[in-house]
Amino acid sequence: MIGGWIWNGAVCLKILHFSWTRRSMQRHYKPRKKRLCTKASVWYPLDNSPLELALNKTLPCGQSFLWKRYWDESENQEYWLGVVDDTIVKLYQVGTLGAVYFQPVVSLSDASSRVEHIKKRLFEFFNLHIGYSSLLEYFCKQDPRFEKVVQYTQGARVLSLDPLECLCGYLCSSNNNIQRISQMMQYIAKHGDYIGKVQGHHFYRFPTLLQLQRVTEEDWRSHHFGYRAKYLVQCIHRLVELGGTDWLLELKHLEREQVVAQLMQLPGIGHKVASCIALVSLGKHDEIPVDTHIWQVVLKHYLPHLQGKSLTLRIHREIGEWFRGKFGAYAGWAHNTLFVGELERKRTNGIK
Numbered sequence: 001m002i003g004g005w006i007w008n009g010a011v012c013l014k015i016l017h018f019s020w021t022r023r024s025m026q027r028h029y030k031p032r033k034k035r036l037c038t039k040a041s042v043w044y045p046l047d048n049s050p051l052e053l054a055l056n057k058t059l060p061c062g063q064s065f066l067w068k069r070y071w072d073e074s075e076n077q078e079y080w081l082g083v084v085d086d087t088i089v090k091l092y093q094v095g096t097l098g099a100v101y102f103q104p105v106v107s108l109s110d111a112s113s114r115v116e117h118i119k120k121r122l123f124e125f126f127n128l129h130i131g132y133s134s135l136l137e138y139f140c141k142q143d144p145r146f147e148k149v150v151q152y153t154q155g156a157r158v159l160s161l162d163p164l165e166c167l168c169g170y171l172c173s174s175n176n177n178i179q180r181i182s183q184m185m186q187y188i189a190k191h192g193d194y195i196g197k198v199q200g201h202h203f204y205r206f207p208t209l210l211q212l213q214r215v216t217e218e219d220w221r222s223h224h225f226g227y228r229a230k231y232l233v234q235c236i237h238r239l240v241e242l243g244g245t246d247w248l249l250e251l252k253h254l255e256r257e258q259v260v261a262q263l264m265q266l267p268g269i270g271h272k273v274a275s276c277i278a279l280v281s282l283g284k285h286d287e288i289p290v291d292t293h294i295w296q297v298v299l300k301h302y303l304p305h306l307q308g309k310s311l312t313l314r315i316h317r318e319i320g321e322w323f324r325g326k327f328g329a330y331a332g333w334a335h336n337t338l339f340v341g342e343l344e345r346k347r348t349n350g351i352k
Contacts, residue, residue: 046101061178087105
């Protein structure tokens, strides 16, 4: 395991022995044409810098809802399974903040010839071109409270999701919890092309708008989407009218305020959800979503004059401007650090 991180001291990494083939980790699948990766026992390095990424502080914390974690008792090791394009990929990390390795497992195409592409996509997914440790150092200078928070949140990165997947996930997030959102997203994913089954989990390529258009409101409701079913159908229909996923991708080229305003014209998308989509899938690193966790942190530690007020659109914008004034161009990463820190506080009763 990697030793504890000390902000003002040295960081010591205990390097674990790593075998590239790791025979004990081989899994056996029924062969399918163009699906079983021929080098399924080979692990490839993601080449992430030490301390920059913690899988267990990034993947399960309310940004992406389709990655599956499992524990191998025989190896005493945690693994993650998810889909990159049309390929099921397994991730393994040395300790909690060390090197990450990936392994294409099952694919609809010849994944063994696309290892570099998968690596590039994972690098983009984790935003590894952004130096999070440097940002944390800056955040600590701007706000001494971060020195307590980062002990619990080192490596908790802001992701870069596919915009359509991100939009669907946050449409499901209203008055919901991560476990339930994950179940709803799994049902949404089932409308995409089936890839395969690994460790008891079924994986699909995320559906296209055309595939999602075929699902009726009654179908969504029958799978416990509730009032979100109507918004999901209406939002998909409106997206198609606007130009589909091309329209979503074009939003990346607009200013932050324009992106949020454009997203809010979609049925079921309010300011908070639009802010989440802008931050997590459209590259607006200074956007600030305000949910109940951040609202409580802001009231207690930063803007106590807002006590007793409702979280209106005007207040939401005021909080965003305060974050951007305090933490700069990557204020959204400071927000995410506080968000993950708040989750950890409630889990461990730490961080005062």
